[in-house]
Amino acid sequence: MTKQAIMTQIYLIRHGIAVERNEDIKDETRPLTDKGRQKTTEIGQKLGEMGVKFDIILSSPLVRAWETAEILQKAKLSEKISEFAPLAPGGSLQAWVNWWLNSCYNKDEHSLALVGHQPDLGEWAELLIWGSSRDKITVKKAGIIGLTLPQTVTPIGQGELFLLTSPKWLL
Amino acid sequence: MTKQAIMTQIYLIRHGIAVERNEDIKDETRPLTDKGRQKTTEIGQKLGEMGVKFDIILSSPLVRAWETAEILQKAKLSEKISEFAPLAPGGSLQAWVNWWLNSCYNKDEHSLALVGHQPDLGEWAELLIWGSSRDKITVKKAGIIGLTLPQTVTPIGQGELFLLTSPKWLL
Numbered sequence: 001m002t003k004q005a006i007m008t009q010i011y012l013i014r015h016g017i018a019v020e021r022n023e024d025i026k027d028e029t030r031p032l033t034d035k036g037r038q039k040t041t042e043i044g045q046k047l048g049e050m051g052v053k054f055d056i057i058l059s060s061p062l063v064r065a066w067e068t069a070e071i072l073q074k075a076k077l078s079e080k081i082s083e084f085a086p087l088a089p090g091g092s093l094q095a096w097v098n099w100w101l102n103s104c105y106n107k108d109e110h111s112l113a114l115v116g117h118q119p120d121l122g123e124w125a126e127l128l129i130w131g132s133s134r135d136k137i138t139v140k141k142a143g144i145i146g147l148t149l150p151q152t153v154t155p156i157g158q159g160e161l162f163l164l165t166s167p168k169w170l171l
Numbered sequence: 172m173t174k175q176a177i178m179t180q181i182y183l184i185r186h187g188i189a190v191e192r193n194e195d196i197k198d199e200t201r202p203l204t205d206k207g208r209q210k211t212t213e214i215g216q217k218l219g220e221m222g223v224k225f226d227i228i229l230s231s232p233l234v235r236a237w238e239t240a241e242i243l244q245k246a247k248l249s250e251k252i253s254e255f256a257p258l259a260p261g262g263s264l265q266a267w268v269n270w271w272l273n274s275c276y277n278k279d280e281h282s283l284a285l286v287g288h289q290p291d292l293g294e295w296a297e298l299l300i301w302g303s304s305r306d307k308i309t310v311k312k313a314g315i316i317g318l319t320l321p322q323t324v325t326p327i328g329q330g331e332l333f334l335l336t337s338p339k340w341l342l
Binding site for chain 2: 165
């Protein structure tokens, strides 16, 4: 395989259903609901049955995302899991690009899960694929955006979309 | 519901697996293979189980697309089915927009299936969603692109993507 043919598969996964915002809990610490855990577990099982594997799961540090990431790891989709602050709401895609260039560029890690939030995940996907964001990709809770990135030091606008799905369509 | 809230759901569906191009058959008349019929039938059943209904299925007149459309109709996804020449390869999205304005604008038809070909379906989706096409959406055979369009006389660039899936991910 030539270097040009190496693609990174990136699965942008939104956290599962979490408890509603309320005055008694900080947004950052809202956990998944029982239904959120259940659906996310089913998504993890389905991905496992399909043979999906990640070299690493990067997760927003917010509790609802981190719990989602842990469920995916428990489904044996990845050995590695790591908090990644730029995946928090309003985080920086460029920070992730820098991580990707350091961690994946010309290396053997070619399947990544990024667990985070809306509208950020849709915006990141649009930026990676089309180079600009217009809030045109809606990913549901525990839903997945799948895109491929070629080996390039300037990945913005170079991606291709291969998947946009949700528990309704996947389970 | 206000008029502004009325959305058309559009499912761009690629034909199933067809017999390979060869000298003995015109491209226009290539039929689905047995495997293509089987996968397309399973997709139709799955959509039926999910409660998906189309007000009409429009199909490219090419045999592999028309056979796909007929299979979807036999799965009871739509009462109406119609050949639509602009869905043939290289066809005009503007011709479809004109049809949509005549047939759907401010009317009660809000769920459409368009059966056709690549790269056209991906290009149509990009044009409807982002207003320009860069070949960034890959839809597999018997795969589906789902987008919503608001009620507008200028739908180009106004759509939102809610689904991109394939038999691998849907079945």
